[in-house]
Structures are given as structure tokens and as C-alpha cells.
Amino acid sequence: MRKLKIKNFKCFIDKEISLSNLTVLAGGNGAGKSTVIQTFLLFAQSFKSSTSLNLSNKLYLNDYYTELGNSKSLLNYDANNETIEFEFTDDNDKSINFKYKYDEEIDSNIFELLNKEEVIRNLKESNALNFVNYFEFIGADRLGPKTFHHTDKNFTELRVGKIGEYSALIFEKHKMEILPNGKNLRDNVNEVLSNIFDFVNIDTEFNKKANIAMFEIKNHPLSTEYESPVNMPYGVSYILPIIISCLVRQIDKTKIIENYQYKQEENEIIIIENPEAHLHPSAQSKLGYFLAKISNHIQIIIETHSEHIINGIRLATLEDDINNNNISINFFSSNKKSFEPNIQNIKIDQFSDLTDWPIGFFDQQEADIREIFEHRRKNRK
Incomplete structure (x- = not known):
């Protein structure tokens, strides 16, 4: 446009x-x-x-x-x-x-x-x-660090939501999909995060029984284990929906959207x-x-x-x-x-x-x- x-x-x-x-x-x-x-x-x-x-x-x-x-x-x-x-x-x-x-x-x-x-x-x-x-709006009032994210109402969408409420779900669903540069979504997101914050790595876990997705984070290169998302800095939580939304759209939609025509x-x-x-x-x-x-x-x-x-x-x-x-x-x-x-x-x-x-x-x-x-x-x- x-x-x-x-x-x-x-x-x-x-x-x-x-x-x-x-x-x-x-x-x-x-x-x-x-x-x-x-x-x-x-x-x-x-x-x-x-x-x-x-x-x-x-x-x-x-x-x-x-x-x-x-x-x-x-x-x-x-x-x-x-x-x-x-x-x-x-x-x-x-x-x-x-x-x-x-x-x-x-x-x-x-x-x-x-x-x-x-x-x-x-x-x-x-x-x-x-x-x-495939419109996306990410508002100024985004979610801060949360222990978990509900995953209802967004399983068929690519949108992270106006406050980033579906970021964990989108990342969890598509993190192993390959982008045009040959790396998967997770590696691409972490590469961008580490460039912006010197070092940040994130991943997700999905609890099927509770139908919730959870971020986990390493924010130091010497960290050996992922930590609770409540330890995630506000800057990281505010930027995650932006990075995920931008990168997930690089994935071939025929692979991630059912009956994509x-x-x-x-x-x-x-x-x-x-x-x-x-x-x-x-x-x-x-x-x-x-x-x-x-x-x-x-x-x-x-x-x-x-x-x-x-x-x-x-x-x-x-x-x-x-x-x-x-x-x-x-x-x-x-x-x-x-x-x-x-x-x-x-x-x-x-x-x-x-x-x-x-x-x-x-x-x-x-x-x-x-x-x-x-x-x-x-x-x-």
C-alpha cells in the first residue's frame, strides 16, 4: 500500500x-x-x-x-x-x-x-x-513478564495479539520451521534478541493439560539452564511480540496455514x-x-x-x-x-x-x- x-x-x-x-x-x-x-x-x-x-x-x-x-x-x-x-x-x-x-x-x-x-x-x-x-497490530501497552500465556482463540492465526498475548503460542507452534536463511524460527529470534541485548536466549514449553504456553529465558552467556519468565526484563518482554511477528511471516505459509490458497x-x-x-x-x-x-x-x-x-x-x-x-x-x-x-x-x-x-x-x-x-x-x- x-x-x-x-x-x-x-x-x-x-x-x-x-x-x-x-x-x-x-x-x-x-x-x-x-x-x-x-x-x-x-x-x-x-x-x-x-x-x-x-x-x-x-x-x-x-x-x-x-x-x-x-x-x-x-x-x-x-x-x-x-x-x-x-x-x-x-x-x-x-x-x-x-x-x-x-x-x-x-x-x-x-x-x-x-x-x-x-x-x-x-x-x-x-x-x-x-x-x-494477515494484518498485525502491536500496541504500546504490551504484556510484561508473565509466568504463562493462555493459548485459546488463536490456534489458526499468525497474530501475536495487540498486547503480545499470543507470542508464546505462536513461537511454540512454529519455532522449528525453517526461514529463508536456512535457520529455524527459534534460532532467528534468539539471534535478533542477542544482537539487541548483547545476549538473550528464549524458548517455550507447552502444557497440554492446562493449554498454556510458557516462555523461558537465559539472559547471560554463562547461564546453563533456562529461568522462569518472571526473570525476563521488561525490555525483552516488550520486544518479543515485535520480533516474533516479523519473523514468523518469513515462513512458507503453505507449511503453517491449513488449506492456504x-x-x-x-x-x-x-x-x-x-x-x-x-x-x-x-x-x-x-x-x-x-x-x-x-x-x-x-x-x-x-x-x-x-x-x-x-x-x-x-x-x-x-x-x-x-x-x-x-x-x-x-x-x-x-x-x-x-x-x-x-x-x-x-x-x-x-x-x-x-x-x-x-x-x-x-x-x-x-x-x-x-x-x-x-x-x-x-x-x-
């Missing part, structure tokens, strides 16, 4: 967001980043498949991925009509436009589709909605909120590098407040692990003249420099240092 257009929804009157293999959403709190993510979440929780036979007449506003409340409250304050639109554009510049209205008298928890016949026609030409088939370009998308949570700056940078490299295979959208994630991505371009043209940074900022935020698209050039560095874009360190020096200067007088 290469573009998303949003009209009359929440803070947006009419905005287009550029998407790439790796898309970064950055900017201040309340500037509109979550609204972009919520658009994807609405479609993911409302559509079970991208085929016209399964086309939903409704967008469900309150379900597993997101809870947005009353439909009328989601219409933009300055909208000149009551139609809310979302347009997805694929790699071949083929678009699908969805037009919705709210109807509180029928159901305040839905948007009703207005142009179903047009959407069905466009679905035959565009693969922009195919992301719903999907033929079209899949356009898989993983959306990750605050991947940097609970990580040391050096680990954040290495995670940014990993996400950049893996986005050659899976489209990834991240929402981040970390300059270290950005720097890890920039380093990956210098080492040719991702083409700089396959990265898109969208900087969201408030607009004093309108309720609608500004969105500035920033590119990374061939030298890993950013094409723009607007005020407020990861410049707080410089601003703080200037203020510190100013206070020192005044105090010396």
Missing part, C-alpha cells in the same frame, strides 16, 4: 498520508498519528477478508483492536458534510474509496457503507485492502506503537535497524517518539540493508489556524540525511542544551 487518504474523520478534514515499505509516524501527542493507525484498525476489525464476497457493510467502531465510542463524535468539527471517507491506494496506483455515514438511530457503534457497489468493482482492480488478511499479492502490514518502550537507547537503535531490514519483506508502520529508532533506520540505509527510497517519515504537528494537523513527509537521502528537519522533530535535546547554557550564562553574571 502506498497512500491513505482520510476525509472528515476525527482531526482530519482531507489529508493524504504517504506509505512505504517502512513508514514512520512521528510528532507530538494529540497530533493525529493515532487517527491514522485507528483507520487501519477499524478496517482490520470489520473485514475478515478483502474479497467482495465478504465485504462488510459496516465499520465496527468498538471491537478487539480499537474502541472509538459514539459514531457522531468521530465526524470532524469543520466537515462540510456528514460523509466520512477512507481511500487506500496500492503499489500499482489503484485505489479503493470507502464512503460512510453515521446513523445514531440505527446503531451509534458503526459507520454504514454508502458505496458498496463501487467498492466491489474496485476490489477487482486493487489489492489495497488485502492487508486485512491465497494467490494475490498479500500486502501484509504490521503496525507497531512505541516499539522503543522499556528499551535502552542502544537497543532502540538496533531495533530500528532490524525493523528497517525486515521491511524489505513485510510492510511496517511504526509510531515512535524515539530519535534512536530513526537513527537505527538511517544506519540501515547506509549499510544497504534497505533502500532509502523505501522509507517514509510522516511528521505530524498542530496547526494554529485549523483543528486539522499538518503532515510533513520527510525522506532519507542516499547519504542517510533527512530532507527536512522541522521544528519539533526530534530536536528536544538541542533545545534543552540551549536552555541549560542560557541558565548557566545568567547564573554566572
Whole structure:
């Protein structure tokens, strides 16, 4: 997918967001980043498949991925009509436009589709909605260290869950499957973990009677036995769902999904909120590098407040692990003249420099240092 257009929804009157293999959403709190993510979440929780036979007449506003409340409250304050639109554009510049209205008298928890016949026609030409088939959202509020994980409701899925609740199950089911590099999933996950944290090894045990999966961990190279998952650092527990979700999708799906027949370009998308949570700056940078490299295979959208994630991505371009043209940074900022935020698209050039560095874009360190020096200067007088 290469573009998303949003009209009359929440803070947006009419905005287009550029998407790439790796898309970064950055900017201040309340500037509109979550609204972009919520658009994807609405479609993911409302559509079970991208085929016209399964086309939903409704967008469900309150379900597993997101809870947005009353439909009328989601219409933009300055909208000149009551139609809310979302347009997805694929790699071949083929678009699908969805037009919705709210109807509180029928159901305040839905948007009703207005142009179903047009959407069905466009679905035959565009693969922009195919992301719903193997979509993954990993939220900012992920699970910390736990003694065990329940494994219900997810045996036929590849998803680790929005809080990482199915990470242990996915890992346990597929850890011996071989990835394109010739190593199994377990070895690949541990290789990434050890690169980010110097040394971490994880494995799982499955209790059939209780139907639970349990992580176990070694976090020192001299460790001879795996330890309880409650000894797992928060940074490791927060990053595990991300790494597992990214790597498990490298496995041949015919081997892990029963009756797998999907033929079209899949356009898989993983959306990750605050991947940097609970990580040391050096680990954040290495995670940014990993996400950049893996986005050659899976489209990834991240929402981040970390300059270290950005720097890890920039380093990956210098080492040719991702083409700089396959990265898109969208900087969201408030607009004093309108309720609608500004969105500035920033590119990374061939030298890993950013094409723009607007005020407020990861410049707080410089601003703080200037203020510190100013206070020192005044105090010396």
C-alpha cells in the first residue's frame, strides 16, 4: 500500500498520508498519528477478508483492536458534510474509496457503507485492502513478564495479539520451521534478541493439560539452564511480540496455514506503537535497524517518539540493508489556524540525511542544551 487518504474523520478534514515499505509516524501527542493507525484498525476489525464476497457493510467502531465510542463524535468539527471517507491506494496506483455515514438511530457503534457497489468493482482492480488478511497490530501497552500465556482463540492465526498475548503460542507452534536463511524460527529470534541485548536466549514449553504456553529465558552467556519468565526484563518482554511477528511471516505459509490458497499479492502490514518502550537507547537503535531490514519483506508502520529508532533506520540505509527510497517519515504537528494537523513527509537521502528537519522533530535535546547554557550564562553574571 502506498497512500491513505482520510476525509472528515476525527482531526482530519482531507489529508493524504504517504506509505512505504517502512513508514514512520512521528510528532507530538494529540497530533493525529493515532487517527491514522485507528483507520487501519477499524478496517482490520470489520473485514475478515478483502474479497467482495465478504465485504462488510459496516465499520465496527468498538471491537478487539480499537474502541472509538459514539459514531457522531468521530465526524470532524469543520466537515462540510456528514460523509466520512477512507481511500487506500496500492503499489500499482489503484485505489479503493470507502464512503460512510453515521446513523445514531440505527446503531451509534458503526459507520454504514454508502458505496458498496463501487467498492466491489474496485476490489477487482486493487489489492489495497488485502492487508486485512494477515494484518498485525502491536500496541504500546504490551504484556510484561508473565509466568504463562493462555493459548485459546488463536490456534489458526499468525497474530501475536495487540498486547503480545499470543507470542508464546505462536513461537511454540512454529519455532522449528525453517526461514529463508536456512535457520529455524527459534534460532532467528534468539539471534535478533542477542544482537539487541548483547545476549538473550528464549524458548517455550507447552502444557497440554492446562493449554498454556510458557516462555523461558537465559539472559547471560554463562547461564546453563533456562529461568522462569518472571526473570525476563521488561525490555525483552516488550520486544518479543515485535520480533516474533516479523519473523514468523518469513515462513512458507503453505507449511503453517491449513488449506492456504491465497494467490494475490498479500500486502501484509504490521503496525507497531512505541516499539522503543522499556528499551535502552542502544537497543532502540538496533531495533530500528532490524525493523528497517525486515521491511524489505513485510510492510511496517511504526509510531515512535524515539530519535534512536530513526537513527537505527538511517544506519540501515547506509549499510544497504534497505533502500532509502523505501522509507517514509510522516511528521505530524498542530496547526494554529485549523483543528486539522499538518503532515510533513520527510525522506532519507542516499547519504542517510533527512530532507527536512522541522521544528519539533526530534530536536528536544538541542533545545534543552540551549536552555541549560542560557541558565548557566545568567547564573554566572
